Amino acid sequence: MKKRLSEIHPIFYHTRIKQKRLFRHLSDLPRTGKFASEQIAENLPYTCKKHQSLLRRKLGNSAPELQENKIQNLRIACPTIDGILIKPRQTFSFWKQLGEATAEKGYVEGMQLSRGEVVRGVGGGLCQLANLLYWMALHTPLEIVERHHHSFDPFPDENRTLPFGSGAGVFYNYIDLRFFNPTDLTFQIKLWLTENHLKGAIYSNEETPFSYHVFEKNHRFLQQNGKNYRENEIWRELIDRKTGNRVREELLVKNFAEVKYELNFTAQGCNV
Numbered sequence: 001m002k003k004r005l006s007e008i009h010p011i012f013y014h015t016r017i018k019q020k021r022l023f024r025h026l027s028d029l030p031r032t033g034k035f036a037s038e039q040i041a042e043n044l045p046y047t048c049k050k051h052q053s054l055l056r057r058k059l060g061n062s063a064p065e066l067q068e069n070k071i072q073n074l075r076i077a078c079p080t081i082d083g084i085l086i087k088p089r090q091t092f093s094f095w096k097q098l099g100e101a102t103a104e105k106g107y108v109e110g111m112q113l114s115r116g117e118v119v120r121g122v123g124g125g126l127c128q129l130a131n132l133l134y135w136m137a138l139h140t141p142l143e144i145v146e147r148h149h150h151s152f153d154p155f156p157d158e159n160r161t162l163p164f165g166s167g168a169g170v171f172y173n174y175i176d177l178r179f180f181n182p183t184d185l186t187f188q189i190k191l192w193l194t195e196n197h198l199k200g201a202i203y204s205n206e207e208t209p210f211s212y213h214v215f216e217k218n219h220r221f222l223q224q225n226g227k228n229y230r231e232n233e234i235w236r237e238l239i240d241r242k243t244g245n246r247v248r249e250e251l252l253v254k255n256f257a258e259v260k261y262e263l264n265f266t267a268q269g270c271n272v
Contacts, residue, residue, distance in 0.1 A: 024174040036092045039083040044203035049139035052197040070110040070125025078191040086187040094177040131167035139212040146178040152258045163216035165255030213237040228259040
């Protein structure tokens with residue numbers, strides 16, 4: 001297989017990253033003013049969705065200190081987004097609001113998923129925040145206009161509460177998570193940390209017409225060409241708030257990722 005220059009030598013890889021970041025910056029210039037940016041302290045009156053995720057989970061053989069570093073990174077990142085308003089026709093951008101996670105801002109090394117591997121990097125662990133935001137947004141009328149999923153599954157399910165593939169990968173600034181508000185309502189994201197959880201909520205200034213139930217279908221493990229893979233589908237059900245009737249089901253995403261940990265094929269029900 002022919003390799004790209006960015007895969008041959010680190011200098012090409014880092015040059016390519018700088019190029020992509022510049023392209024993203026230039027492409028966003030005409031949209032200045034269309035990104036959400038205003039933050040307020042008080043909560044909007046209607047709750048769309050609340051969710052929480054554990055701050056500390058066993059993730060394979062990863063170093064425990066990386067989990068503590070991740071928590072430090074989240075404590076820096078959350079206030080940059082907490083309280084942000086997504087007004088009609090505005091787009092929320094994870095990186096536009098957060099900015100680059102650098103050591104100068106206090107970010108430390110945490111766990112990152114990069115090019116099929118688990119690595120250490122400054123600002124590592126912010127994917128947990130992106131995962132929370134994405135999952136909550138799926139329970140609102142906000143349109144997901146940019147979301148990236150990792151091409152591999154690095155760790156076994158250990159206290160996982162959400163379906164596989166319901167997260168979002170982020171890497172400054174061209175691998176972003178973005179929501180567009182197509183409605184006449186204003187939405188608000190709130191974020192906070194407790195001792196054991198990252199917590200969040202999305203509020204609105206008026207009640208939304210639907211509630212949402214997000215679930216998976218057709219989950220399985222399989223083998224292809226000597227490698228293990230995992231796949232599923234993420235679906236969403238819309239329910240009329242006034243009548244309680246189901247309005248429709250819609251397919252949100254199909255996931256297919258290489259599994260990087262050992263599998264017990266009998267226990268997992270894998271297909272060969």
